[in-house]
Amino acid sequence: MKRFIATSLALVVTLTGAWANGQQEKGSSRSDEIVLYVFDAHAYGLEQYAEMVDKFEAEHPGVKIEVQHAANDSQSLLRSRINSNDIPDVFDVESGTLALSYYEYAYNWSDDASVLAKFKQSAIDTGKDSDGNVMSLPWTYENMGLIYNKDLFARAGITKLPSTMDELEAACKKLDAKGIPAFALAGKETWVLAQTATHFMMDKGLDAEGVTEQLNNGQLKFKEMKNFRNLFRFLDLVMKYGVKKPLEVDWETSENKIANNQAAIIHMGDWCQSTLDSFNPDAHLAFLPFPVGNDPKETTLLSSCNWTYIVNKDSDHLELAKEYAEYILSSDMGQYWMCEGVGAVPGCKTQKNIRGYLANDAKTYIAEAKTNGWIHTRAPLGFNNALGGYLQAYMIGQMSAEQVIAAAQDFWDKAKN
Missing domain, CATH: 3.40.190.10 (Periplasmic binding protein-like II)
Structure with a gap:
């Protein structure tokens, strides 16, 4: 399900370029700046997503979010990065069989009760492994x-x-x-x-x-x-x-x-x-x-609530990566992105109106x-x-x-x- 509108191409290329430049500078960034690398297999609600990133950065001085939006051939790109040991701090994949193949890299959310309480149980269930551990957080119902x-x-x-x-x-x-x-x-x-x-x-x-x-x-x-x-x-x-x-x-x-x-x-x-x-x-x-x-x-x-976000358990900035995943999936700005920008029903509990006539x-x-x-x-x-x-x-x-x-x-x- 990889959508990529022509009018958003410039933005996606810019963000991807920023990620690439960030990769070249990885390890040589300013000592006072933390860079969080995010892989997003979508091109939905990009304007609202950018607003969300700006807000997160404003609330976290010294933090830079580098996003690679990869709506086309996303799994090949993600697998290539992982095979090169360039695992993003936060990334998303389809829930189910595909997600299971990435859970060896995933942070286990099972003990984070306060975070899980923000999501609908049916959505949380889509991020569980075969042992019932919550290995990823849900995006939207589609x-x-x-x-x-x-x-x-x-x-x-x-x-x-x-x-x-x-x-x-x-x-x-x-x-x-x-x-x-x-x-x-x-x-x-x-x-x-x-x-x-x-x-x-x-x-x-x-x-x-x-x-x-x-x-x-x-x-x-x-x-x-x-x-x-x-x-x-x-x-x-x-x-x-x-x-x-x-x-x-x-x-x-x-x-x-x-x-x-x-x-x-x-x-x-x-x-x-x-x-x-x-x-x-x-x-x-x-x-x-x-x-x-x-x-x-x-x-x-x-x-189904079929896309799920994984936090790299070995991230150099694990707590920040966890906070970012929680932010984009359950915060007010995250709900704005999902409900208004994407026009879909979030996996988190929400009172917001859903803009999309198809979702409604x-x-x-x-x-x-x-x-x-x-x-x-x-x-x-x-x-x-x-x-x-x-x-x-x-x-x-x-x-x-x-x-x-x-x-x-x-x-x-x-x-x-």
């Missing part, structure tokens, strides 16, 4: 599914949201009759395709944890998933009714098109609120729970218990990228549906713990 353009649906005469695959196809035909591309799926991004696929993997009776557990113990196979073959029907609709050359559409183009009335549906999450606003603050968008079969009750909107839209589904958890963060390492690649191959006719299903099963079986 919700994903199909997002649709209300104005384009109205123009096409779609008065009822589709809740089955047949209804989704009928909606595509109505959009096509008005010359409106139904989809701008970011087919260039393997992570988008993999996240799309998890809707079709979901068994609502098992939820995400149950699905991954049964895949791991062999009780469940991809070929036996009741809705997984409908994934290929969905991709066929994307190819037939969506924008041309979907495998050339990246996440930024996808979001730009739906915000500017150039396509009716994308797959994304409410993490993209700030980029959608930057493209068109007047866009009328909302979640469309994903139709995955013939039963309206099986539609899915997936929700998702609240209604959450309140009605119509959401499920995330499978892709529980998948074996490397699975999402591999599955996304298989689906790209399917979209251009290089793999059949049966070949994709077999390849997905083979990868999972070999990579699972």
